[in-house]
Amino acid sequence: MIETICSRCSIDLDHPCYDIQEHPLIPRIATCFPCAGFIHDAIQLQIKDNLPLNDICQWCSEGGSLLLCSTCEYACCEDCIKSHFGLGALDEIMKDDDWMCFRCNEKPIELLQTSFDSLKSKSVYSTALTAIEEENISDTELEFLRNQLKDGDEEPSDEDLLAVRVQKYIFEKLHEARLDAEWYLLYALIGQYLF
Numbered sequence: 001m002i003e004t005i006c007s008r009c010s011i012d013l014d015h016p017c018y019d020i021q022e023h024p025l026i027p028r029i030a031t032c033f034p035c036a037g038f039i040h041d042a043i044q045l046q047i048k049d050n051l052p053l054n055d056i057c058q059w060c061s062e063g064g065s066l067l068l069c070s071t072c073e074y075a076c077c078e079d080c081i082k083s084h085f086g087l088g089a090l091d092e093i094m095k096d097d098d099w100m101c102f103r104c105n106e107k108p109i110e111l112l113q114t115s116f117d118s119l120k121s122k123s124v125y126s127t128a129l130t131a132i133e134e135e136n137i138s139d140t141e142l143e144f145l146r147n148q149l150k151d152g153d154e155e156p157s158d159e160d161l162l163a164v165r166v167q168k169y170i171f172e173k174l175h176e177a178r179l180d181a182e183w184y185l186l187y188a189l190i191g192q193y194l195f
């Protein structure tokens with residue numbers, strides 16, 4: 001079964017308007033934009049304040065009862081383990097002195113990773129990228145964009161150029177969808193996080 005929710009806040013990501021993010025710490029695990037930002041900031045704060053990384057949960061970035069990884073500097077909270085794998089799994093982990101976290105051992109998260117791959121292929125950002133790959137943008141248009149992005153003598157990088165094309169694509173969709181209030185709001189919301 002494909003799980004289609006943010007693994008941190010449980011918002012439904014199975015909507016073409018919600019862009020899915022990869023969890024900043026756990027490979028190929030789905031989160032929403034705000035949660036990815038929250039987790040990223042929480043780690044940066046620990047590092048900046050010289051606090052141990054296993055003071056917060058690697059999954060949700062909260063404190064609480066934490067289980068420390070036996071091989072790395074991270075930890076995971078009991079609530080996250082319970083909510084993703086059930087009470088039985090938590091009991092097993094509590095008995096295991098050599099428990100390895102979900103960064104160090106990806107076996108328990110394989111199913112969730114499959115869900116991430118499937119959701120990712122449907123996300124707004126990937127849809128925009130695919131559309132852009134298929135779009136035959138003319139040399140003149142590209143040149144125009146390049147000139148627009150030029151900073152003094154500095155040529156824009158290919159990434160900057162691509163980012164602007166994705167932005168343009170999403171805003172065109174936003175424009176097309178302007179009469180459809182729900183889509184409009186969702187695209188506007190994503191626009192805020194993206195740009």
Ligand SMILES: [Zn+2]
Pocket residue numbers: 006007008009010011031032033034035036
């Ligand atoms: Zn979330």
Ligand SMILES: [Zn+2]
Pocket residue numbers: 057058059060061062076077078079080081
């Ligand atoms: Zn947690």
Ligand SMILES: [Zn+2]
Pocket residue numbers: 069070071072073074100101102103104105
């Ligand atoms: Zn670990």
